[in-house]
Amino acid sequence: MRQLPGFSGLTAFYAAARHGTLTAAAQELNVSQPAVSRRIAALEADLGCLLFDRSHKPAQITQQGRDLLQALHSGFGQIENTVAQIRQAAQSRVVTVTAPSGFVAFWLIPRLGQLEESFPDLTIRIISQEYGEAARPGDVVIRFGLPDLEATEERRLLSTEVFPVASPLYLDRRGMTPEQHDLSSVTLLTMEAARSQWHDWPSWFQAAGMVMPRGVRSLDFSSYAMLVNAGLAGQGVFLAWGGVLDTFLQTGALVRLHGPSASSLRGYFATARDGLAAGQDVQQILDWITKEACK
Amino acid sequence: MRQLPGFSGLTAFYAAARHGTLTAAAQELNVSQPAVSRRIAALEADLGCLLFDRSHKPAQITQQGRDLLQALHSGFGQIENTVAQIRQAAQSRVVTVTAPSGFVAFWLIPRLGQLEESFPDLTIRIISQEYGEAARPGDVVIRFGLPDLEATEERRLLSTEVFPVASPLYLDRRGMTPEQHDLSSVTLLTMEAARSQWHDWPSWFQAAGMVMPRGVRSLDFSSYAMLVNAGLAGQGVFLAWGGVLDTFLQTGALVRLHGPSASSLRGYFATARDGLAAGQDVQQILDWITKEACK
DNA sequence: TCACAACATACGCTGAGGTTATGATACATG
DNA sequence: CATGTATCATAACCTCAGCGTATGTTGTGA
Structure with a gap:
């Protein structure tokens, strides 16, 4: 110099x-x-x-x-x-949203068009994360897990209700209906690797006050996205988080099996990375996601 | 910006x-x-x-x-x-010397080694000019012509004496010696295009108090460098400026024909482009050339 | 917990670099 | 060749942009 x-x-x-x-x-x-x-x-x-x-x-x-x-x-x-x-x-006012890959794939991406229409002057950048990955920075951070009691600004998204769902074609093949079904004679779709983080079948049965059938058939997957795709393809019955798969339930690609449901302390939580100090753009995106998740 | x-x-x-x-x-x-x-x-x-x-x-x-x-x-x-x-x-201290091509070829270049040895820290750049070319800029400018009475800092280089020279081989072939020769039975090398600027044979004979022989054979050239090369090759007798061709006279490549010589107001003149305001490097180069030309 | 290093901010000061006025000169035109 | 114009250089004067010092805040390592 x-x-x-x-x-x-x-x-x-x-x-x-x-x-x-x-x-x-x-x-x-x-x-x-x-x-x-x-x-x-x-x-x-x-x-x-x-x-x-x-x-x-x-x-x-x-x-x-x-x-x-x-x-x-x-x-x-x-x-x-x-x-x-x-x-x-x-x-160019970029807002980055970080969320678990299942949430991204089945809740956020289907609503991205609406989101972008709501904020035409913003560029929304989505960062998808798999379970177990180190947290990546984003303006809005969505995580799955137990509530963080110290994060007072964290907002719970979606329901705490967990219930079984399946493709109607699968039920048809099995001679069942959403109203009349037998969970002991279906294939349960599971995700054993994420067992400690996710709501799994044993927990669900217990929470629903039911005994898990012995010797039930199951298929295991390494990611929630793959599991849901298998369910959509009629491979079995799986547990859905209330709200995450709404679009499939509304279109009829999936149907909810009637009967008991369970609740979980775990769930999706959203925060602005800089908390209340985050800019207006970030606050508005967080608000939109929160409202949309409450519908 | x-x-x-x-x-x-x-x-x-x-x-x-x-x-x-x-x-x-x-x-x-x-x-x-x-x-x-x-x-x-x-x-x-x-x-x-x-x-x-x-x-x-x-x-x-x-x-x-x-x-x-x-x-x-x-x-x-x-x-x-x-x-x-x-x-x-x-x-890097560059000094540029501009001079007529004949002067460059026969006086300056042969002495360039000595010049550079005398000033190892300087870079000498030579710009050679043909007669009639527009003046090109240089730190030291050497020109040929009549003295410029207004250029009080201009220094005359070399002698004003003009005399005939030839290759000794040419004289041999003609059965002549420098002492005993007959200019009416030799070939005179001329440069008619530069007649108005240069000292030519008619002027020389007149200045020497002699009558120019009638019907003498001659060869004409467009540049002094070519003329001199022809003379060195034994093509005839030509006029030399006192000092310019010293190196050839000293080595015996050319010999001066004895007899009358002529003087001319014309000559080589050197100046520093910026006059007395020129830098020390330029002044030193001008001084060296001036001293060397007086030897 | 504490010391240290790195960075941010407030306040006061000054000289680097601005302007205006003017002179010198190259160039175009009549 | 004289004259007007445009361009560049220099002198003299002025001012505020950006400096330093003092001090506060905070991250980091022992």
């Missing part, structure tokens, strides 16, 4: 070289012509050579001046490009 | 990003730490985003900060390179 001359001289020279006269450069830089003259003279003293040949009017750029002009054009151009990109990104 | 933020902010950020702390950047920039802090804060306000994450100590650069650092590194790097080259060239 100590190798560079003063930027006031470089910018004065750059303007004069592009405009052709010191007078025009002064107009661009919003200073007087003598100010430009002195700046360039100081630069020439520093460099030890002339950048303009003053024996002509207007002054003619020298070869050294042309060399420097090219370097400044390229160097300043690169900096200008990056600065413009940074400014534009800063002005 | 208006797109760029202030360079005091950019340079402060650049130093902080490279050093890792604002405190270290302050040391590089020779300002206090609060000065760096304010500069970077002003830059961040201009850009509309944070370049450092202050929730850590030392502050951690953000992604936008990394983007900007890369652009500054590249942009400033290019400018630094060119500035260094310009500074080095300015310090």
Whole structure:
């Protein structure tokens, strides 16, 4: 950095070289012509050579001046490009939402169109996370788990109700209906790896006051998204969190099996990363998600 | 240019990003730490985003900060390179000598080794000019012609004596010696195009108090360098300016024909382009050429 | 828990760099 | 060749942008 001359001289020279006269450069830089003259003279003293040949009017750029002009054009151009990109990104009002992948896939993405319509001036960026991954930064953070009693600003999303669902085609094949079914003779879809974090069948049966059938058939999956896709494909019955799969229940792709349901302390919770200090954009997105989840 | 933020902010950020702390950047920039802090804060306000994450100590650069650092590194790097080259060239002490091509070819170039040995710290640049060309700029300017009575600092180089010379092989073939020769039965080498500027045979005979032989054979050339080369090749007899062809006369490649000689007002004159205001390097080169021409 | 280092902010001060006025000079035009 | 115009350089004067110091806040490591 100590190798560079003063930027006031470089910018004065750059303007004069592009405009052709010191007078025009002064107009661009919003200073007087003598100010430009002195700046360039100081630069020439520093460099030890002339950048303009003053024996002509207007002054003619020298070869050294042309060399420097090219370097400044390229160097300043690169900096200008990056600065413009940074400014534009800063002005484009991006809000990042981080959520578990199941929530993203089945609740958030289906509603993204509505969300974006509600905030046409914002760019919504979704970061999906799998269970067990380290928390990633977002403006709005949605997590699954037990309530954090210290996070007073955390909002619970969706219901605490957990109930079995299945594809109607599956029930048909089994000669069952949502009203009349036998859980002991169906295939239960499970996610054993996430057992400690998720509401699983044994817990559900116990919470529903029922005895889990012995020797029941099951299929296990490593992610909730895969499990739900298997259910949608008619592979068995699985547990749904109240609210997460509403869109499938509404379209009839899935049906809720009638009968007892269970409740869980676990659930989805949403916060703004900077809490009450978060900007208005973030607060508005958080509010929208909260309201939509309460419908 | 208006797109760029202030360079005091950019340079402060650049130093902080490279050093890792604002405190270290302050040391590089020779300002206090609060000065760096304010500069970077002003830059961040201009850009509309944070370049450092202050929730850590030392502050951690953000992604936008990394983007900007890369652009500054590249942009400033290019400018630094060119500035260094310009500074080095300015310090390398170049002196340019402009002279007629004949003078260059037969007097200056043969002595260039001595000249460069005398000034090892200087770079001597020779610009050779043909007769009739527009004057080209040089620190030391050597011209041929009549003395310019207004150029009081102009120095006459070499003798005013003009005399015939030839290759000894040519004289041999003609059965002549430098002492015993007959100019009416030789081939005279001429340069008719430069007649008005140069000392030609008719003028020489007249100045020597002799009658030019009628019907003498001659060969004409467009440049002095070509004429001299023809003479060296034994093509005839030609007029030499006292001093210009000394090296050939000393080695015996050419011999002076004894007998009358002529004098001319015309000659070679040397000046420093900026006169007495010229730098010491230029004055020294002019002095050396002047002294060498007087030997 | 404490010491230290790093960063942010308030306040007062000054000289770097601005302006205006004016002179010098190259260039175009009549 | 004289004249007007535009461009650049320099002198003199002025002021406020940006500095330093003092001090407060906070993250980090022992």
